[in-house]
Structures are given as C-alpha cells and as structure tokens.
Amino acid sequence: MELVVNILLGIVIAATPLVFAAIGELVVEKSGVLNLGVEGMMIVGAIAGFSVTIQTGNYLAGVVAALVAGALMALLFGVLTQTLLANQVATGLALTMFGLGLAALWGQDYSGKAAGNFPKLDIPVLSDLPLVGKLLFGQDYLVYLSILLVVGVSWFFRKTRGGLIIRAIGENHDAAHAIGYPVVFYRYLTLLFGGACAGLGGAYLSVVQTPFWAEGMTAGRGWIALALVVFAAWRPGRALLGAYLFGGITILQLHSQGFGVKVEAQYLSMLPYLATIAVLVIISSDRLKVKLNAPACLTQPFRAAT
Amino acid sequence: MPEPLLELDGIARAFPGVLANDDISFSVGKGEIHALLGENGAGKSTLVKIIYGVLRPDAGAMTLRGKPFAPHRPSEARAEGIGMIFQHFSLFEALTVAENIALGMAPELAKGDLRGRIVEVSTRYGLRLDPDLMVGDLSVGQRQRVEIVRCLLQDPQLIIMDEPTSVLTPQEVEVLFETLRRLAGEGCSILYISHKLEEIRALCDHATILRGGKVVATCTPAEETARSLAEMMLGESLSPPATDRRTPGEVRLRLDGLSMASETQFGTDLEDIALEVRSGEIVGIAGVAGNGQTLLMSALIGEVRAARPDAIRLDGRPIGRLPPHGRRKAGICFVPEERLGHAAVPDMSLTENVILSARMRKNLSRNSFLNLQRAARYAGDVVARFGVKTAGVDHAARSLSGGNLQKFVVGREIMQEPSVLVASQPTWGVDAGAAAFIQEALIQLAKDGTAVLVISQDLDELFAISDRIAVIANGRLSAADPVDTLTIEQIGLRMGGQARGRANAPGAAEPAHA
Numbered sequence: 001m002e003l004v005v006n007i008l009l010g011i012v013i014a015a016t017p018l019v020f021a022a023i024g025e026l027v028v029e030k031s032g033v034l035n036l037g038v039e040g041m042m043i044v045g046a047i048a049g050f051s052v053t054i055q056t057g058n059y060l061a062g063v064v065a066a067l068v069a070g071a072l073m074a075l076l077f078g079v080l081t082q083t084l085l086a087n088q089v090a091t092g093l094a095l096t097m098f099g100l101g102l103a104a105l106w107g108q109d110y111s112g113k114a115a116g117n118f119p120k121l122d123i124p125v126l127s128d129l130p131l132v133g134k135l136l137f138g139q140d141y142l143v144y145l146s147i148l149l150v151v152g153v154s155w156f157f158r159k160t161r162g163g164l165i166i167r168a169i170g171e172n173h174d175a176a177h178a179i180g181y182p183v184v185f186y187r188y189l190t191l192l193f194g195g196a197c198a199g200l201g202g203a204y205l206s207v208v209q210t211p212f213w214a215e216g217m218t219a220g221r222g223w224i225a226l227a228l229v230v231f232a233a234w235r236p237g238r239a240l241l242g243a244y245l246f247g248g249i250t251i252l253q254l255h256s257q258g259f260g261v262k263v264e265a266q267y268l269s270m271l272p273y274l275a276t277i278a279v280l281v282i283i284s285s286d287r288l289k290v291k292l293n294a295p296a297c298l299t300q301p302f303r304a305a306t
Numbered sequence: 307m308p309e310p311l312l313e314l315d316g317i318a319r320a321f322p323g324v325l326a327n328d329d330i331s332f333s334v335g336k337g338e339i340h341a342l343l344g345e346n347g348a349g350k351s352t353l354v355k356i357i358y359g360v361l362r363p364d365a366g367a368m369t370l371r372g373k374p375f376a377p378h379r380p381s382e383a384r385a386e387g388i389g390m391i392f393q394h395f396s397l398f399e400a401l402t403v404a405e406n407i408a409l410g411m412a413p414e415l416a417k418g419d420l421r422g423r424i425v426e427v428s429t430r431y432g433l434r435l436d437p438d439l440m441v442g443d444l445s446v447g448q449r450q451r452v453e454i455v456r457c458l459l460q461d462p463q464l465i466i467m468d469e470p471t472s473v474l475t476p477q478e479v480e481v482l483f484e485t486l487r488r489l490a491g492e493g494c495s496i497l498y499i500s501h502k503l504e505e506i507r508a509l510c511d512h513a514t515i516l517r518g519g520k521v522v523a524t525c526t527p528a529e530e531t532a533r534s535l536a537e538m539m540l541g542e543s544l545s546p547p548a549t550d551r552r553t554p555g556e557v558r559l560r561l562d563g564l565s566m567a568s569e570t571q572f573g574t575d576l577e578d579i580a581l582e583v584r585s586g587e588i589v590g591i592a593g594v595a596g597n598g599q600t601l602l603m604s605a606l607i608g609e610v611r612a613a614r615p616d617a618i619r620l621d622g623r624p625i626g627r628l629p630p631h632g633r634r635k636a637g638i639c640f641v642p643e644e645r646l647g648h649a650a651v652p653d654m655s656l657t658e659n660v661i662l663s664a665r666m667r668k669n670l671s672r673n674s675f676l677n678l679q680r681a682a683r684y685a686g687d688v689v690a691r692f693g694v695k696t697a698g699v700d701h702a703a704r705s706l707s708g709g710n711l712q713k714f715v716v717g718r719e720i721m722q723e724p725s726v727l728v729a730s731q732p733t734w735g736v737d738a739g740a741a742a743f744i745q746e747a748l749i750q751l752a753k754d755g756t757a758v759l760v761i762s763q764d765l766d767e768l769f770a771i772s773d774r775i776a777v778i779a780n781g782r783l784s785a786a787d788p789v790d791t792l793t794i795e796q797i798g799l800r801m802g803g804q805a806r807g808r809a810n811a812p813g814a815a816e817p818a819h820a
Contacts, residue, residue, distance in 0.1 A: 161408070161413060164405055164408065164409060165409065167398075167400075167401065168398045168401060168405075168409050171398040171399065171400050171401065172396075172397075172398050172399070174396075175396035175397060175398060176396075176398075176409075178360065178380070178392060178396040179396050179409060179410050180359070180360075180379050180380030180381045180384075181409075296400065
C-alpha cells in the first residue's frame with residue numbers, strides 16, 4: 001500500500017511541470033498563436049528559478065523569477081512574431097535553441113548545487129491521515145496551484161467575456177479586428193501568460209522535482225507539453241489528463257525497472273514518449289474532429305487591414 | 307428632406323498609390339434609406355470603414371445629430387448608435403449565435419438575459435434564430451440574421467449594410483427588404499451599399515454615386531432607370547453581351563451519381579449529382595454560396611477524387627479517379643473561384659503560372675525540363691489576346707489588378723483549347739469592363755464547340771450567358787432547364803431548396819410552389 005502511495009506521489013510530481021507548460025501553451029494557441037519555444041522558456045525558467053532560490057534562499061523569490069524569465073522569453077517571441085510578423089514556427093524553434101543555450105551559460109556556476117526541499121502543505125490531522133493524507137493534503141503548494149490553474153483557465157474560457165474574446169480572436173482574427181478587438185494586444189497577453197506558465201513548469205523541475213540544476217534538464221518536456229495541447233484538443237481538463245498520463249507512464253516504467261522487468265532500460269525510458277505519440281496519432285486520425293477544435297487562425301500572422 | 311442624422315463634409319483618405327476617398331460630402335436623413343452606389347474600387351468600403359471607426363480620414367469632418375463625430379474605434383461608433391452589417395460576415399463559425407452576438411456588443415449590453423433578448427428581437431422582426439446553434443452550421447441567410455439581430459440589440463440609429471444581398475436568394479432578399487423598410491419606418495436610418503441597381507431602385511430613398519473615390523452624382527433612385535444609374539456609376543455606356551443561341555452538339559461532360567462527403571468542418575456534402583454538358587453550350591449552376599459549389603469544383607478539378615471513375619465522364623471516358631493533370635491532358639480545363647492563391651500562385655511570374663496549368667496541353671516541358679521560352683511565348687500570347695494590362699510576363703501574378711489577373715487566368719485556360727471548360731465565379735469582384743470581356747470570351751469559346759460549365763452566384767450573369775441553368779442547393783443539383791423556360795423567381799425557390807426540379811429530361815421543369 002505504501003508503494004502505491006509512493007507511485008501516485010511520483011506521478012503527481014512528474015506530471016505537474018507538464019501541466020503548467022501545457023496549460024500556458026493551450027491559452028496561447030487558443031488565441032491563434034503557436035509558440036514552439038516552450039522547451040526554451042521552460043529551461044530558462046528552470047535556471048532562473050533555481051539560481052534565485054539559491055541566491056536568496058527564498059522559494060517565493062525563485063518562483064517569481066521563473067515566472068518573469070518565462071514571460072520575458074515569450075515577450076521576445078511576441079515582438080518578433082506579432083509586431084515584426086516573423087514566421088511563428090521558425091521563431092519558436094529559434095526561441096527553444098536560444099533558451100537552451102542561455103540556460104547553459106547562466107547555469108555554469110550552479111551545477112551540482114542543491115536547493116533543499118520546497119515547502120509543502122501541512123494541515124494538522126488531515127495531512128497525517130494514513131495513505132490519502134500525503135496524497136491529498138501533503139503536496140507542495142505548486143501542485144495545488146497547477147490544478148487551480150487548469151480549473152481557472154477552463155472557467156475563464158467557458159464563463160468570461162475575456163475568454164470569449166480570446167477564443168474569437170483565435171477563430172477569426174480578421175472578424176475580431178473588424179468588430180474592434182485589439183488582436184495583437186490580446187495575443188501579447190496570452191503569450192506572456194504562456195511564457196510565465198512555461199517558466200514555472202521549468203522551475204518546478206529544478207526547484208521541486210529534483211532540487212538541483214543540470215544542463216538540458218527539461219529533456220524534451222516542452223515538446224511533450226506542446227503535443228499534449230493537441231492531444232487534449234485544446235481542452236484544459238484533457239490537457240491535465242494527458243499530463244498525468246505521461247507522468248504516470250514515466251513513473252511506472254521507473255518502478256518496473258526497479259522490479260527487474262526483463263526489458264532494456266532504454267526501451268522503458270522511451271515508453272512515455274512512445275505512448276504519447278501513439279495516443280496523438282490515434283486522436284488525430286479523425287481529421288474532422290481535430291479541425292473542429294483547433295483554433296482556425298493558428299500560426300497565421302495577423303496584419304491589420306489599412 | 308428629413309432632418310439630417312449623419313453629415314459628411316469633405317472626407318478624404320489616401321492609401322499608398324490611390325486616393326480612395328476624395329472630398330466626399332453627403333448627408334443621411336433620419337429614417338432614410340440612403341444608397342451608396344459604385345463599382346468595386348470606387349471607395350465605398352473605405353468610406354464606411356471611416357464612418358464605423360475602423361479607419362480615420364486624412365481630411366474632412368463628420369457630424370452626427372449636429373455634433374462633431376470622429377470615432378477612433380468601432381466601439382465608439384457603436385456607442386453613438388451606429389451599427390454595421392459586414393460584406394464578409396464578421397462571424398466566428400466555431401462559436402454559438404449568442405456568443406457571436408455578445409462579442410459585437412458593448413460589455414454592459416451583453417450582460418443579463420442576452421439569450422432571451424435575442425429571441426425577442428428576432429421574433430419581433432421575423433428573423434427567427436436559435437441562440438444556441440453553432441454559427442458554422444447556419445446557412446448564409448441565417449448568418450446575416452445573426453449580424454442584423456446583433457445590430458438591432460444595440461438600438462441603432464444608423465445601420466450600415468455593405469453588399470448585404472450578394473449572398474441571399476431572391477426570397478431572402480424580400481424578407482430583408484421588409485425588415486429594412488420597417489426599421490426605416492421606426493426612424494432608423496440605413497446606409498445601403500451595393501452595386502445592384504434594381505435593388506437600389508426598389509429600396510432606397512436617395513442615392514449617392516461614387517466613382518474613383520469621388521461623388522459623381524446624387525439622385526432619387528426610383529426616378530432613374532437601371533441603365534441611367536449604371537451609366538452614372540461607370541461613366542460610360544454599356545452593351546450587354548450578345549445572346550444568340552448556339553446549337554448544342556454531343557455530350558462532352560457527364561456527371562452521374564456523383565456523391566461526396568465534405569472534408570471541411572462546415573462544408574456541404576454532394577449528393578447524387580447528375581448533369582450533362584454538350585459541345586457548344588454554356589450550362590450555368592446557380593446557388594447561394596456554401597451549398598456545395600466548392601466541393602463540386604474540387605471534384606471536377608480532381609483535387610478530391612470521386613468514389614467511382616464513371617461518376618465523371620469526359621467524352622465518354624471515365625475520369626473520376628484521375629488527378630488534375632490527368633484530367634487536363636484528357637481535355638478539361640478549369641478556372642477556380644479564387645484567382646490569387648488557387649488559380650494563380652501570387653508570387654510566381656505569369657510565365658511560371660502558365661506552366662503550372664498548360665504544361666501538358668501546350669508542351670511546355672519535355673523529359674522533366676521546362677521549355678521556358680515556349681512558356682514565355684504562350685504567356686505573351688495570352689496577355690496579347692486577352693488584353694491583360696501588365697508590365698511583362700516575368701512579373702508576379704500578385705502585381706496584376708483583379709480584373710487583369712482574371713482575364714489572364716481565363717485566357718490561359720481558353721487558349722489551351724479544351725473540350726470542356728469549368729469556371730467558378732469567372733467575373734466575381736472584377737470591374738464591369740473585364741467582366742463583359744470574360745463573358746464574351748466564354749460565349750465565343752462555346753461557339754467554337756467547347757462545352758462550358760459556369761458555377762456562379764450572380765444570377766444576372768447566368769441568365770445573360772447560359773443556355774441552360776441548374777441550381778445547387780444543399781449539395782443537390784436540380785435539372786438544368788433552358789433559360790427561356792425559367793424565371794428568376796423559380797431559380798430563387800430552388801436556391802432555397804423548396805422545389806426539387808430533378809426531372810430527367812431537360813425542359814421538364816416543375817412549376818414552382820411557394
């Protein structure tokens with residue numbers, strides 16, 4: 001029983017960075033922008049969060065630094081694609097490479113240092129309950145924030161005028177402009193939000209999950225987050241589910257290695273990625289359904305008609 | 307003259323290379339239906355964008371109810387009681403009717419029981435609407451209702467309508483006019499933009515006529531004839547295309563049991579399409595946009611393959627599974643609807659653009675190598691014979707004006723001497739001169755023995771050039787009946803899908819039931 005709880009705890013911790021990055025990118029894509037730089041924003045968030053936490057010894061300062069760093073990366077993307085109308089795909093790829101390089105440079109002096117344990121929720125009695133206590137009431141604060149964020153984004157898109165405007169801009173930016181909504185302004189906002197979320201996802205890796213810094217430690221999670229958005233058909237709840245699916249397979253394959261399953265470890269390590277790709281392919285096989293959910297203006301540059 | 311609601315004084319606006327509006331002055335009275343008449347490119351759209359706050363004028367001033375009026379954005383114009391129905395609907399297909407309406411309103415107005423108010427206003431004006439339906443699932447006429455209801459919910463004093471009837475059936479136009487007259491009766495002013503003269507004569511109290519960005523005339527449309535209005539609009543007199551009938555020969559193109567599911571989200575499926583086009587005749591396919599024309603065109607071109615090869619036959623040969631170049635080789639050429647991006651590659655030169663479509667029929671390549679000289683000569687021939695105004699065949703297709711590019715595209719296909727030519731919206735959005743030239747060329751092509759199929763939403767055009775007309779509604783095609791046995795009324799009913807004139811023999815049109 002103790003093992004099951006440990007596995008479940010592991011899944012939550014493996015999934016949370018993906019939840020942050022995916023929910024941020026989901027909002028960005030809903031507004032009709034594809035930012036392929038998630039990986040780059042995550043790793044810059046990771047080193048920013050880690051270095052500030054080490055320097056100040058304050059976790060909150062680290063989290064804020066990660067948010068700001070991710071948002072600054074996204075701002076760079078915004079200036080290039082929204083103001084200067086550069087190609088979104090190429091700019092996103094460049095942003096990832098830039099982020100990986102920048103983080104490596106920034107992190108040179110931090111290799112091998114450790115950040116200590118991130119504060120966890122601790123409610124007397126509840127957190128001490130057997131089995132469920134640790135799972136439900138004993139996680140670190142960011143886990144609860146990630147869940148709240150998913151619920152909040154889902155509510156925002158379904159119930160608020162702001163959410164409606166962003167959906168409308170992603171659906172038909174020319175019409176939105178004709179009615180009088182500032183398309184580029186809203187896209188900057190979603191980009192900043194997405195960047196901050198990706199930065200936070202990165203910081204979760206370096207400050208909470210494995211509290212030390214290693215170059216390239218995001219290991220493709222930004223790409224998985226991008227894939228999850230599509231897998232989830234741009235629905236927040238399903239993005240959460242997808243993140244936990246990926247996290248779950250990651251942890252299960254680790255444990256199965258521990259049990260001495262007679263499969264090469266390398267193959268097991270591939271599993272989460274393969275499973276995610278497989279799910280993606282299956283979901284995308286219904287072209288009509290994917291099209292139905294996809295924001296119609298995704299990746300299209302917007303020029304205001306003069 | 308009723309008291310003026312909106313007055314324009316010396317409005318001017320320039321774009322790089324064009325003076326779109328030049329010293330425009332006129333006024334719209336309270337409760338008046340005022341027409342703004344002009345050709346494509348006369349400056350109508352620029353002017354209404356200025357009134358609606360999308361653009362700002364370089365010079366001139368406007369007054370609304372006697373007070374200066376200079377909106378900086380559409381929300382300011384809306385707050386002053388100006389509503390706009392766009393030519394290309396500003397709707398979001400993946401959102402519901404209610405969401406679409408909420409987006410076009412001030413936040414304060416969108417609160418509360420919006421759905422209830424939508425139902426109330428739409429019933430009051432006889433424009434039934436279900437607020438929970440997805441806009442993508444609505445017909446074009448219903449989409450326009452969404453725009454109108456959105457406008458009405460804001461208690462407008464002036465409604466601007468930009469070419470509102472171009473996508474409607476004649477019956478839907480009647481309903482729209484009823485609504486507009488009623489609104490005018492209630493004191494709401496309407497600025498009605500169109501180039502359809504009969505409509506303006508039937509509906510509008512006053513007309514301001516624009517040409518080349520300037521006001522060239524004002525008149526009372528009911529006192530003018532369509533011809534005199536057209537001459538004011540064009541500044542020249544027009545001769546209608548010659549309409550002597552040709553004797554049709556053998557069947558060149560035969561569609562039989564052509565069914566196809568749409569691949570796009572809100573597309574229309576084709577159901578059991580049957581049609582014959584004979585050598586020497588022009589068959590028109592009428593219909594409101596979005597009733598399957600796009601898919602039918604893709605099926606004819608071969609961008610989407612038919613399920614059975616014999617669903618499409620060319621001179622008896624099944625071509626339903628052939629790719630586009632195979633069909634061209636077999637003798638069928640195409641003029642797709644969208645000239646920039648579909649019929650021609652915008653950033654490629656005219657020479658390169660002729661290679662794309664005429665490579666096979668004009669031997670412009672051999673062993674995978676292009677014969678650029680021959681291609682340039684062919685492009686030059688097209689330019690010369692079709693009077694295309696261009697600086698040279700090595701210039702990009704994008705650099706041509708709409709009318710010139712369309713002449714080039716049509717010429718490129720016609721000069722391949724196809725046995726069948728399929729053209730979709732061949733004169734859409736081109737100036738009257740180019741339109742007349744293209745129609746003349748199609749008629750000449752049919753005279754020379756080609757079977758011509760024209761898909762168009764312009765009923766006047768179809769009546770002017772076709773021998774027979776079929777109607778596509780909801781993905782089904784009616785029988786093609788000779789034009790002289792058809793009235794606009796009957797076509798309109800079929801466009802609405804009310805009468806299914808699916809007779810076997812041509813000429814056996816069912817009488818239309820309202």
